[in-house]
Amino acid sequence: MTSIAGIAYAFAEEARSVAELGAAGLLASDPAVLEGFGFAHAHVAVAESPYQLALVAARRLLEERRVAPESVDVLLYGGTPGPLAQQPADVPWDGGLLQTTARFKYPAARLQYELGLERATVLGLDQLACVTLFGAVRLGRALCLAEGVDRVLCVASEFFPADAGREAIFNCTSDAAVALLVERAGARNRIAGAAQVTKGYYWDCDALRDEIVASYFPTAVHVVERALAAAGWGPGDVDWVIPHNVSRTSWDILMGLLGLPRARLWAGNIARRGHALAGDNFINLRDALDGGDVRPGEKLLLFAYGYGAHWTALAVEA
Amino acid sequence: MLFLTGATGLVGGGVLARMLRADPALRVAVLVRDPSRWPAIDRVTPVAGDLCASGLGLTPDVRAALAREVHLVVHAAADVVFSRPLDVARATNVQGTRRVLDLVHEWPRVGQVVYVSTAFVAGRRTGSVAEAEEDGAAGWVNAYEQSKWEAERLVRAATRPWLIVRPSTIVCDDPDGGVVTQYNAVHHAVRLLHRGLVPMIATAPQASVDLVPADYVAGAIAALAVRHDLAGRTLHLCAGAGALAVPDLLENTWEVFARNPAWRRKALPRPVLTDLATYALLERSIDQTGDEMLQRAVRGLSHFAPQLALPKRFETAGADALLGAPAPPVGAYWARVVEHLLAVRWGGGMAA
Numbered sequence: 318m319t320s321i322a323g324i325a326y327a328f329a330e331e332a333r334s335v336a337e338l339g340a341a342g343l344l345a346s347d348p349a350v351l352e353g354f355g356f357a358h359a360h361v362a363v364a365e366s367p368y369q370l371a372l373v374a375a376r377r378l379l380e381e382r383r384v385a386p387e388s389v390d391v392l393l394y395g396g397t398p399g400p401l402a403q404q405p406a407d408v409p410w411d412g413g414l415l416q417t418t419a420r421f422k423y424p425a426a427r428l429q430y431e432l433g434l435e436r437a438t439v440l441g442l443d444q445l446a447c448v449t450l451f452g453a454v455r456l457g458r459a460l461c462l463a464e465g466v467d468r469v470l471c472v473a474s475e476f477f478p479a480d481a482g483r484e485a486i487f488n489c490t491s492d493a494a495v496a497l498l499v500e501r502a503g504a505r506n507r508i509a510g511a512a513q514v515t516k517g518y519y520w521d522c523d524a525l526r527d528e529i530v531a532s533y534f535p536t537a538v539h540v541v542e543r544a545l546a547a548a549g550w551g552p553g554d555v556d557w558v559i560p561h562n563v564s565r566t567s568w569d570i571l572m573g574l575l576g577l578p579r580a581r582l583w584a585g586n587i588a589r590r591g592h593a594l595a596g597d598n599f600i601n602l603r604d605a606l607d608g609g610d611v612r613p614g615e616k617l618l619l620f621a622y623g624y625g626a627h628w629t630a631l632a633v634e635a
Numbered sequence: 636m637l638f639l640t641g642a643t644g645l646v647g648g649g650v651l652a653r654m655l656r657a658d659p660a661l662r663v664a665v666l667v668r669d670p671s672r673w674p675a676i677d678r679v680t681p682v683a684g685d686l687c688a689s690g691l692g693l694t695p696d697v698r699a700a701l702a703r704e705v706h707l708v709v710h711a712a713a714d715v716v717f718s719r720p721l722d723v724a725r726a727t728n729v730q731g732t733r734r735v736l737d738l739v740h741e742w743p744r745v746g747q748v749v750y751v752s753t754a755f756v757a758g759r760r761t762g763s764v765a766e767a768e769e770d771g772a773a774g775w776v777n778a779y780e781q782s783k784w785e786a787e788r789l790v791r792a793a794t795r796p797w798l799i800v801r802p803s804t805i806v807c808d809d810p811d812g813g814v815v816t817q818y819n820a821v822h823h824a825v826r827l828l829h830r831g832l833v834p835m836i837a838t839a840p841q842a843s844v845d846l847v848p849a850d851y852v853a854g855a856i857a858a859l860a861v862r863h864d865l866a867g868r869t870l871h872l873c874a875g876a877g878a879l880a881v882p883d884l885l886e887n888t889w890e891v892f893a894r895n896p897a898w899r900r901k902a903l904p905r906p907v908l909t910d911l912a913t914y915a916l917l918e919r920s921i922d923q924t925g926d927e928m929l930q931r932a933v934r935g936l937s938h939f940a941p942q943l944a945l946p947k948r949f950e951t952a953g954a955d956a957l958l959g960a961p962a963p964p965v966g967a968y969w970a971r972v973v974e975h976l977l978a979v980r981w982g983g984g985m986a987a
Binding site: 346347350353354487516517518527528530531532533534535536538539564566567569570573574 | 830831832833834835900901902903904905906907909910912913916917919920923924925926928929932
């Protein structure tokens with residue numbers, strides 16, 4: 318069965334407390350509200366670029382898993398777009414770059430070169446916000462199943478736009494990159510089911526923010542039910558819910574809607590890491606595995622929402 | 636002479652029209668705040684007054700005239716806003732009822748006082764609710780329910796024969812057209828559903844929505860008020876067995892919404908049906924965010940939505956036997972109500 322054979326990540330080095338972010342004017346909400354939702358720190362890139370963190374995460378993954386670069390068949394890359402991904406965070410994003418041939422300076426191609434992924438076909442993913450890596454996993458899995466590809470390296474690196482502060486609908490965001498390997502015949506973290514729901518009506522996300530908040534829970538329940546059904550599981554089969562690091566309160570509500578006890582939510586990273594847009598479910602999965610909380614064979618549910626229109630879930634057998 | 640409060644309301648107005656029609660000799664005094672705005676109706680005399688004023692604010696002359704002539708009182712006026720603070724709800728619903736009863740005590744010819752209460756004096760009770768039920772131990776969902784229950788206690792202690800009628804939530808004028816003249820929290824909830832602003836509904840297995848048309852309630856009160864054999868009775872004017880299960884109500888509502896291709900294309904999700912504990916988490920969460928629109932949406936629902944999670948069935952055998960038929964089942968006309976709301980865009984006056 319197709320599996321997530323390895324995960325590595327890299328956060329921006331600087332971590333700031335929610336109070337510090339509030340004092341710096343980087344939060345839309347009262348810091349106390351965000352602390353009440355379970356956030357304590359967020360990682361804020363200063364001199365790093367999204368590409369730089371992507372390279373660190375991907376290189377770390379290949380080294381840890383002792384994967385020969387030439388054995389990677391496909392590189393799927395998503396995150397901060399084109400040339401902007403290669404600028405340090407303290408350089409303002411320059412939209413003018415996209416009006417020149419500089420827009421073709423893609424980080425995915427550079428990553429293939431710098432990692433020595435000589436055989437890898439390179440594909441880019443875009444427009445999925447926080448569920449980019451889920452999309453990559455799904456595509457990687459599909460390539461394994463449809464084309465017999467053995468190994469897909471999925472990388473997402475996303476920095477929150479500087480002018481947006483550090484908050485996305487009551488969530489405190491972190492800059493990070495995540496890399497993972499999807500393999501056709503892996504023994505661990507087997508992908509048992511996947512589902513994504515896109516509701517295009519919400520494309521104008523800032524204008525429809527209240528409607529999106531209201532839609533979040535029912536659509537989340539729907540997509541989770543679909544992913545679990547694809548795996549042949551019921552909610553009661555789930556040993557751990559591996560979350561994206563959004564408001565702890567919202568997770569308590571979702572766990573209630575799914576009829577799952579809160580103790581099955583692996584929530585330790587919400588306070589410590591904040592919401593990493595690049596794919597914090599997978600960061601959490603790695604930490605939960607490393608810490609021994611998740612044991613082989615346990616059934617895991619990963620759910621995430623991509624701001625705007627995308628809800629997605631994965632059923633994974635550890 | 637009939638002394639009628641609440642004649643400017645949907646139910647009171649309906650009672651007035653029916654009773655005038657049924658008895659060509661009947662004369663009626665209606666209590667209104669501003670008689671100059673009362674339309675001239677043969678045999679009807681508007682008298683200036685206010686439930687919240689001492690002696691209902693009646694002048695000595697009017698009071699004396701009523702004392703001489705009134706033989707029947709129908710007290711239908713109430714503050715029906717669910718979100719009122721308790722002291723405000725009590726001012727109209729409890730103290731106002733006390734003032735009506737104090738006057739009735741002075742009026743020697745009054746043979747019966749009909750008090751228009753609400754089925755939801757049952758508050759947080761669950762299960763089958765008997766028409767004679769008086770227990771308030773379970774508590775209430777909102778101040779309206781509590782104040783009406785307290786008013787019922789005053790009526791039961793009155794010195795004159797009394798009849799208490801308990802209508803359910805009125806949702807339309809008549810079941811045939813689905814026309815809505817007076818909007819309430821139910822219509823507000825449908826509007827929020829249509830806008831995709833309701834993430835979840837607290838409910839429980841077996842929970843249903845008990846609604847009635849105004850003309851059923853008005854017709855029932857008009858018919859029952861003139862009977863002389865109902866003293867000391869309490870009667871439910873409710874859908875009872877014809878209440879609609881919450882999932883079915885949601886399904887029917889969605890079916891009407893989805894007839895509009897533009898609405899259907901939005902693919903708005905149906906609210907999740909959940910328990911009260913999870914719903915309370917959502918309320919608290921939205922309260923913490925300080926988001927005004929969502930706070931308004933949730934608060935608008937919170938004053939009655941918990942009833943959907945307190946499954947109860949109002950017994951209606953007494954009223955049904957006296958009236959010869961039960962109230963129309965909700966499922967028979969609910970879709971027309973939703974169609975009407977969409978057609979008139981909630982009358983253009985309801986804030987979402």
